[in-house]
Amino acid sequence: MEQAQVNAIVAEAKQAAYEAAMNYITQHGEDWYCGFAWVTVYEKGSTKLGRALLKAGFARAYGGGLQMWNPSGHGTQSMSVKEAGAYAAAKVLTERLGVKAYAGGRAD
Numbered sequence: 636m637e638q639a640q641v642n643a644i645v646a647e648a649k650q651a652a653y654e655a656a657m658n659y660i661t662q663h664g665e666d667w668y669c670g671f672a673w674v675t676v677y678e679k680g681s682t683k684l685g686r687a688l689l690k691a692g693f694a695r696a697y698g699g700g701l702q703m704w705n706p707s708g709h710g711t712q713s714m715s716v717k718e719a720g721a722y723a724a725a726k727v728l729t730e731r732l733g734v735k736a737y738a739g740g741r742a743d
Contacts, residue, residue, distance in 0.1 A: 676693070725737055
């Protein structure tokens, strides 16, 4: 897969994440607790896809694979809002890249 294709898919995933975060806020508001959310793709950074993901904004994850934190880019501190975005991004990445992407989150 070429870099331009990966960039487009990552941009699509970020857009889906942002829309999911905004929809969550519209439906449920912002929760009172703070937290983080991210998407992990268990791909080595040395593969062609891994290098393309790194160039598209992913970073090497401490536990292995590649991660993108807060793919929605939303400035909220609400963990639920960020997780809604991470799940939406993971879905797009899984469908379009052909590799399994996982959403994660934790309270602050």
